[in-house]
Amino acid sequence: MEKLTDLRCELELTRTLRHSNVLHMERLYVDVIEESLWIGMELLDRSLADVLAVVGEEVGSAQEDSSSGAVVEIPETMVARFVCDALLALSYLRKHHIAHRDVRSDNLLLSRSGVLKLSDFSSAVRSPPGTHKRSDPVGVIYWQAPEMRTGLYDPLKVDVWSLGATTWELVHGDPPFADVQDTRRIVDEQFPPVREPEAYSRSFHDFLHLCSRPAALRPDPDELLKAPFVRTGCSRSEIVRLLGQCKTIDEQQLLRLSSDSHS
Known part of the structure; x- marks a missing residue:
């Protein structure tokens, strides 16, 4: 029942939203007899987390087998x-x-045409001008803005930090501080240094710096859309090609698992 209440709140919050980069939840279907719940929404290909997992597995396979061909990568x-x-x-x-x-x-989910869409609004809140600051630290700590762990915060400021943490993750395979076993020890207010910093452009480093600024100085999404790094994006066709590579890797792994189970 609590889950149903949360989903209804999410549907109410997002029902009027229409944007090509926001996944829209159309409606809920509740089967009282079977005690089941169905959510109607657009079908997408996979999440960025799924892409990272496939790329990571392919890197491991390539290291074990030097004849396996080129490793799938996510370029800057x-x-x-x-x-x-x-x-x-x-x-x-x-x-x-x-x-x-x-x-x-x-x-962050990808459509088959290579469009990224933001999904899962279960932690989202409406925060119009004059709204009091929040104190509830929702989300996952590795992507959490530091102010969410220390007291009151402006909810409209935290998403930019989290996007910066996701950007950091996309070039490392894991989010910032993922190697910290006791998450209570995560007190840093900056992202960890980028490994192999010389491999990335100045505009990339500048973008990460902007995302990790203190909340009062952190730029909003419209400001960041003008950042030089954001204007260097690849074509949609390259993302479609990546999704195709991920699908091929999935199929190869299934074949390997099937072969191993019969050997």
Whole structure:
């Protein structure tokens, strides 16, 4: 019942939202007899977290087998395209005074045409001008803005930090601080240094710096859409090609598992 209440609140919050980078939940279907719940929404291909998992598994396979061919990669220009789509979604939400509060790779989904859409509004809140600050630290700590862990915060400021953390994740495979076993020890107010910083452009580093600024100085999505890094995004066709590669890798892994089970 609590889950149903949460979903109804999410549907109420998002029912009037229409944007190409926001996944729209059309309606809920409740089967009281079977005690089941169905959610009607657009069918998408996979999340960025799924893409990262496939890429990571392919890297491991390539290291074990040098003859396996080229490793699938997420180049910086593709990261920029993902970031641009996410910023367009956040800009739209901000105009409606909505904070998502759980931006991360699991909640950023890709369509078959290579369009990224922001999903899962279970932690989202409406925060019109004059609204009091919040104190509830929702979301997952690795993507959480530092002010969410220390007291009152402006919910409309935290999504940019979380997008920065996701950007960091896209080039490392894991989110910031993922190697910290006791999450209570995460007190940093900046992202960890980028590994192999020379491999990335100045505009990439500048973008991460902007996302990790203190809340009072952190730019909003519209400002970040003007950042040089965001304008370097690849074409949609490259993302479609990546999705095709991920599908091929999935099929190859299934074949390997089937072969191993019969050997």
